[in-house]
Amino acid sequence: MKITDEHVATLRAQLSGDTDEYARRLDELVSTETQATYTTLITAAFFEAVDRRFVINGKTAGDREIIDFVATKREINPIAAERLDPVIAEQVLAHALGKGSIPGDIDSDTLMETQVLLLAALIGEADLSESELEAFLAKARAEADEHLD
Amino acid sequence: MGVERTNGTDTRTETTDTPHTQDRPTPPPADNPGSPRQPSRLESLRRAREEQHARAAEIAAARQAQTEQSDKPREGADTTEPTAEQEDNDETREPAETGHDSEDRDKQAGTEKAEQPDTPGETQDATAKSKDGEETQQLDETTQKHDTGAEDTGRNPVDTQAEVEDAEQPDSQDADRNSPAPPDETDQPQDGEADNLDLQEQDHSALSPDAERSFNTADRDTSPETGEAERLNIAGETQDTSAEPEGADETRESAETAPTPDTEAVGTERGSEDGDTDAQAKAEEVEQPDFADEEPHSQDTDQASHRPPDEAGQVQDGEPDNQDQPLSRHEEPSSETADQGSGTAESTTEQDPDGPTGQGQEVADDQAPGPGDQRAAEDQPRVSEPPPRPDAPAPLPDWPPRTNDGITRWATPVYRVDDRTPGGQVESRDRNAGTQPETSTANEGNDYRWLPDLPRDGTPGRGELRPPEEDPVDREAEFEERRRSRWEPLDRLQAGMDGVKKATEGAKGFLDKPPPAGKAEVKTDTGSMHSPTTNAAAYPTDAILGAAIVATAAIGAITRTVDRIKNREAERE
DSSP states (O other): OOOOHHHHHHHHHHHTTOHHHHHHHHHHOOSHHHHHHHHHHHHHHHHHHHHHHHEETTEEOOHHHHHHHHHHHHHHOHHHHHHOOHHHHHHHHHHHTTSSOOOTTSOHHHHHHHHHHHHHHHHHHHTOOHHHHHHHHHHHHHHHHHHHO | OHHHHHHHHHGGGHHHHHHHHHHOSSOOTTTOSSOSOOHHHHHHHHHHHHHHHHHHHHHHHHHHHHHHHHHHHHHHHHHHHHHHHHHHHHHHHSSSOOHHHHHHHHHHHHHHHHHOTTOHHHHHHHHHHOOOHHHHHHHHHHHHHHHHHHHHHTSOHHHHHHHHHHHHHHHHHHHHHHOOSOOOSSSOSSOSHHHHHHHHHHHHHHHSHHHHHHHHHHHHHHSOOSHHHHHHHHHHHHHHHHHIIIIISHHHHHHHHTHHHHHIIIIISSOOHHHHHHHHHHHHHHHHHHHHHSOHHHHHHHHHHHHHHHHHHHHHHSOHHHHHHHHHHHHGGGGGHHHHHHHHHHHHHHHOTTSOHHHHHHHHHHHSOOTTOHHHHHHHHHOSSOOOOSSOOSOOOOSSOOOTTSOOOOOOOOOOOOTTSTTTSOOOSOGGGTTSOOOOHHHHIIIIIOOOOOOOTTOTTSSOOOOGGGOOSOHHHHHHHHHHHTTTTHHHHHTOHHHHHHHHHHHHHHHSOOOOOOOOOOOOOOOOTTOHHHHHHHOHHHHHHHHHHHHHHHHHHHHHHHHHHHHHHHHHO
């Protein structure tokens, strides 16, 4: 299944901060396939956001920047600080940048929760406009579509 | 007046003092009334010495020439006279006075008379007796010498005379006793030939090298200043001076005495000593100013140059034959001149009991280079100029060169630094520079200043910036491969829908926009202070106040007008 507009609208509602819309649309994704496709769209959006933030002119940032980023986000958001494990967050960022792998002992829910928190932090730091957000979603959708076949 | 005679004995240094006689035609009581020693005297002594040395050399030469001429006739007399010299020497050595002393005293007396015309008797005698101009020249010289001798001693002639008087009075008496010979040139009114002989002999003594030695020694002796030493020196000087008229004045006296010897040669050697002496004394008085005219250094030359001509002139004047005789006599007693000088001094003391005969003897001892006289022997080596021997025809050279100042100046050696001298060359600072071969400037840069090129070629990545297009590494492939690899745990992710729901609250916190904190107020300048409008806008109260003021004024004007109107109406009514 491909990423549908429903999936993109759900994600747009989440990234735009319309928590109510995001909650309503998320509740609409009931099927496992729709959930898997939507989780794939979230992963593609996460990779795209990581690439925009830590890859500059084809160069990937170092671990120092990853660590500092995680620390900073956990500092400004106390709820996220409780829910976001810094080690797992750094490992997920490093894995997104191609520097390592995600340890196997990390479950899917923890892994997906970390990606959603980091994606919200990256998008919230980028402070994208709607157009930019639409472009971002389009590219994420495309990326997700590549891996959903 | 014996005092004056003692000065006459002092005439030994006349030749030296002749220059000073110019300065002091009259005796120098004004110069040193109370102090016998003055530095000016010392300077004069220097001059006198120098001149004396030069003169002695010249005289010696002239004497030699004369002696050579008169050697033959003298030979007989020479044999006799040396004994007289010895006797004189002995006498001078001995405190006892001899006839020579008396003669010297006579000379001194004569010279002193000439020096100090104050002595009326002597001067009268001298004036009465002065006959020949030549003799007067002699006398003048002698007087000058006496004066200078007094100057040499650094005392007033009177002082020295007074001293000598005290010491010599007894000697003078002895001299009177012993002196068979007549008095000397100047004062010899008593003796006839003896005086002439004495004079001649004295002249010869001055000519003789011994006498010159005595001059030198006497000159040196003048320096001592203390008690007896002074006296001795004075006496020596006096003898020197006495010897000078005899020997140092040499040619003059020979020429001058020529007239007296003329008479002697005629047969009366004694000629009238009285007349001679008187004439000499007179001549002294007359000729003193002549010497005064002479200058220290020029005098020497003048004298040296003129004297032989004087002699010649004298020979021409009268008796050339007679000249030889007195010369011969002079030669023989030349060694005795000192003795005769002392004798003259003694004779003078005879005439003048005041005369310093004893000292005169001592001085004679000094002058006469007797074998027993140590001082003379010691002084001789001191003499810079060895006494001119009759053998030595040429006069002594002036060394050190004399100057008119009377001060001998020794020339300092001049050192010239030649560049080629080993020590004068400038050495290069770098010690090794001399050993190192010179390198051409063209090669210096290549050898020492050329830096090798760094092997930068073929070593990429060392400080060189390459554009990403030229980067051989395919970064896109890496990136694509990395992007593909990160999707591997997709299955695990797709099952994590619960985690998405759990993250909603936390994501909301990142996605929620922070509340508006407000913008900082930026104060903008509405206008310049000079614009009234802007001022009115900035300060509205000012406009209100102005309006109120204007209103009150208007109201006041209105009320006044109303009041005027009412007043008019009331007046009409």
